[in-house]
Amino acid sequence: MKKVTVYTDGSCSGNPGPGGWGALIIYGSIEKELCGVEPSATNNQMELTSAIKALEELKEACIVDLYSDSKYLINGMTQWMDKWIEKKWVTSEKKAVKNKELWVRLLALSRYHKISWHWVAGHSGHELNERVDRLARSICGK
Numbered sequence: 668m669k670k671v672t673v674y675t676d677g678s679c680s681g682n683p684g685p686g687g688w689g690a691l692i693i694y695g696s697i698e699k700e701l702c703g704v705e706p707s708a709t710n711n712q713m714e715l716t717s718a719i720k721a722l723e724e725l726k727e728a729c730i731v732d733l734y735s736d737s738k739y740l741i742n743g744m745t746q747w748m749d750k751w752i753e754k755k756w757v758t759s760e761k762k763a764v765k766n767k768e769l770w771v772r773l774l775a776l777s778r779y780h781k782i783s784w785h786w787v788a789g790h791s792g793h794e795l796n797e798r799v800d801r802l803a804r805s806i807c808g809k
Contacts, residue, residue, distance in 0.1 A: 677713025689802025
């Protein structure tokens, strides 16, 4: 399996509001930037979308190190997902999981690829995280 590194970020101008997402895929010396926009979204939706779009871009199953400054994304995939599924997509507060359709897409991708999820502090000078942040913000007009 190919080993790739992925950096993702999402942003909104207002929350909800116009949203943007950015991603960087690194395979050896090859780098590919991705970005997109949604006319109305939340910041969390853009964080999830950035990871989904990056993973969908991979043409075959890969070993992926995915970095994000979104604790919502990282915790969702590493801590909360199993309980959500067990409880039929209901949170510990007995409420429906928000953004279920995006989580379901991300779950399917996580079963196809072998993903290690990594949190990186946002706006802390981490070069590649700042790069995807600029991509996401440039799209949504921030």
